[in-house]
Amino acid sequence: MTTNASNDTKPWHAAFPAPRTTEPGAVSREEMLELLRTATAGKDYVLVDLRRNDYEGGTIKTSINLPAQSLYPTIPALYKLFETAGVKQVIWYCGSSSGRGTRAAGWFQDYIDSQGGEVMRSVILQGGIKGWVAAGAAHTAQMDGFVAEAWQKPVQCG
Template sequence: MEPEQPWHAAFPAPKTAEPASLTREEVLAKLRTGGVGREFILVDVRRNDYEGGTIRGSINLPAQSLFPTIPTLYQVFKNAGIKCIIWYCGSSRGRGTRAAGWFNDHIREQGDENMKSVILTGGIKGWANSGGDFIEFMDGYVSEYWTQFQS
């Protein structure tokens, strides 16, 4: 019996292996100043571990089903005037990085110099465990869930 392949093995590796990133402080500043008509969107790519809360205003697009939808997502974001897509997962070192890389590859293929695809440094774990202002910008925050990730 062959070992089970990781979910992402069904798709090409992103050409953009290390996408640009924003710190949680930079994203929090965007959330504070962004309102109706904002030019960025947060995308939470968690699936099985989608619990404990999410950053306010994020949409959930699980990484495992993301790749085939990228051309459509690009058009939706472009038509909505989105200029920055901020991807994150638990740590933003796996799924978030892969999603941002794939999307950045598609942006480049379109010759689009106005849109960018970045990751949230530290992912949702870093965000939720930073306390205070970060927690205030979470929907469905469950403190008990996040204590397992504190050092």
């Protein structure tokens, strides 16, 4: 198998335009915990886990996994699905929500804005999954497949 060295040096997101929205809104861990307890997933919110290679150790309940590396081309279809369902906010996270999370939330908010959307908003989960786990037992109890040992190593967010 041959590889193209020039492609190996560029980050995955270089193939897509930079988001215009570079500082999306955010939902705190406490706000997300309250949403999990009181709101309806798939209607009031959609929670998206953007991890691909580092997708281990568990995920926050109700979240769907849409790896960031393949997200950009699917944004129009996702928007239509979420709009049709009446979703009020899409909450994105990765390891820390500072790389993939911020980029995805920005792209999606840009698309919402381009469609004249006024009901739905695109935000990040502050601190990402790493911050969620670090917040303690009340948070990890709201995870599917939580494996404490997986959180002993560094989590990357690219």
